[in-house]
Amino acid sequence: MEILNEILIVGRPIIKSKAFADCMQIRHHKNTTIAQHMINVTVTCLKISNFLESKGFKIDRKRLILASISHDLAMAHAKELYGFSGYFTTAFRHPIDSFKIAQEICDIHEKTSKAITRHMWPLCIVPPNCIEGWILTIADKYIAIQELFHKEKTYEIKKINFLKKPVTSD
Ligand SMILES: [Fe+2]
Ligand SMILES: [Fe+2]
Numbered sequence: 059m060e061i062l063n064e065i066l067i068v069g070r071p072i073i074k075s076k077a078f079a080d081c082m083q084i085r086h087h088k089n090t091t092i093a094q095h096m097i098n099v100t101v102t103c104l105k106i107s108n109f110l111e112s113k114g115f116k117i118d119r120k121r122l123i124l125a126s127i128s129h130d131l132a133m134a135h136a137k138e139l140y141g142f143s144g145y146f147t148t149a150f151r152h153p154i155d156s157f158k159i160a161q162e163i164c165d166i167h168e169k170t171s172k173a174i175t176r177h178m179w180p181l182c183i184v185p186p187n188c189i190e191g192w193i194l195t196i197a198d199k200y201i202a203i204q205e206l207f208h209k210e211k212t213y214e215i216k217k218i219n220f221l222k223k224p225v226t227s228d
Pocket of ligand 2: 095
């Protein structure tokens, strides 16, 4: 299945949510919104998964997509949640709050929850405990650098029309 379709199907409960719509309004890493960032990270997670699966690794793609598409949901409300308490408080707390928001939207498996809450490793000290968590952690850092420093290459965003209009239900 084409990667973006896979994300749309599996990630649909999150992508349709108000929390995700809020993420479409807030700029992140200078050149993207939080929603675009989470899509970019999810696309990269699946590209890494495709490579690893071709080498015989087993990846739980559904749980990886749900973790990746949710991992920064709380950043849309960072100012209200964390005020002016600074970068480190935001960096420490947004993974846990993003998990809580995702859990209110859909059933979140433990593997997904740990991948979300540990995606800021090594800052959060406790490392990911599954391959899906490691993929998310690595993809998030790689994409953050791309978004910050390579504006002209800003990734898959141009292809993703649904980010420009509300996602409707079936
Ligand atoms: Fe994050
Ligand atoms: Fe992120």
